Amino acid sequence: xxxxxxxxxxxxxxxxxxxxWLKEPAAHFPEQPAGADFETVGVCVGQIQIKSGxxxxxxxxxxxxxxxxxxxxxxxxxxxxxxxxxKEGVEKLSEIINTAL
Amino acid sequence: xxxxxxxxxxxxxxxxxxxxWLKEPAAHFPEQPAGADFETVGVCVGQIQIKSGxxxxxxxxxxxxxxxxxxxxxxxxxxxxxxxxxKEGVEKLSEIINTAL
DNA sequence: TTGGTATATCGGGAAATTCCGATATACCTT
DNA sequence: AAGGTATATCGGAATTTCCCGATATACCAA
Numbered sequence: 289x290x291x292x293x294x295x296x297x298x299x300x301x302x303x304x305x306x307x308x309w310l311k312e313p314a315a316h317f318p319e320q321p322a323g324a325d326f327e328t329v330g331v332c333v334g335q336i337q338i339k340s341g342x343x344x345x346x347x348x349x350x351x352x353x354x355x356x357x358x359x360x361x362x363x364x365x366x367x368x369x370x371x372x373x374x375k376e377g378v379e380k381l382s383e384i385i386n387t388a389l
Numbered sequence: 390x391x392x393x394x395x396x397x398x399x400x401x402x403x404x405x406x407x408x409x410w411l412k413e414p415a416a417h418f419p420e421q422p423a424g425a426d427f428e429t430v431g432v433c434v435g436q437i438q439i440k441s442g443x444x445x446x447x448x449x450x451x452x453x454x455x456x457x458x459x460x461x462x463x464x465x466x467x468x469x470x471x472x473x474x475x476k477e478g479v480e481k482l483s484e485i486i487n488t489a490l
Numbered sequence: 491t492t493g494g495t496a497t498a499t500c501g502g503g504a505a506a507t508t509c510c511g512a513t514a515t516a517c518c519t520t
Numbered sequence: 521a522a523g524g525t526a527t528a529t530c531g532g533a534a535t536t537t538c539c540c541g542a543t544a545t546a547c548c549a550a
Contacts, residue, residue: 295396299393304490385479389405
């Protein structure tokens with residue numbers, strides 16, 4: 289993953305917020321459908337979209353940008369796609385800052 | 390300083406490289422004019438411009454973007470402006486990653 | 491199979507970014 | 521004062537990003 293792409297992914301207010309929300313899902317989202325829980329699968333697209341106030345298509349795209357940057361990961365359960373923070377990806381970013389910058 | 394602006398500043402290959410170069414100036418640049426040394430004032434615009442391969446105006450603008458994001462600081466000595474890494478700003482970014490994301 | 495819900499993808503207008511050359515400003519030297 | 525060097529600012533063409541509505545796809549339920 290190109291370092292620049294990681295920073296690009298975070299150079300947008302909404303995408304930065306989403307990653308923040310996904311750090312503490314229970315504090316930012318109601319219960320998830322399909323009995324899914326935050327720890328295992330994360331938060332479904334619809335809840336993130338509602339909270340963001342932007343359109344469904346925009347949020348779907350933003351989530352895939354964050355995923356391409358390895359900052360979040362996704363799981364499909366039935367008709368829902370759940371996204372959650374990717375600990376390893378965020379830690380890798382932290383390392384970049386601490387070693388390269 | 391807005392968090393998004395910090396990430397925007399780093400969401401460009403050249404600007405990311407510049408900050409990397411300024412972390413270890415002695416490894417990336419020749420001696421500076423006016424007897425200035427890296428530790429105290431940093432590297433002058435011209436040297437950064439040459440190394441980047443981009444135009445003078447572009448690099449001048451990029452440096453001011455990095456400075457607005459508090460990632461570097463500048464000192465004017467005679468006809469030269471020297472830029473250097475701003476430790477505090479980079480540390481603040483590291484904290485943002487570790488606490489908010 | 492038909493209809494409903496959740497998400498992804500497509501096409502595009504508006505705004506922002508990239509990067510340039512030209513020009514302005516600041517300072518230094520003679 | 522005049523000319524030279526270093527940097528900043530301006531104006532703009534090309535590209536990218538932002539964000540939307542429309543549509544496609546996937547799955548589920550009756």
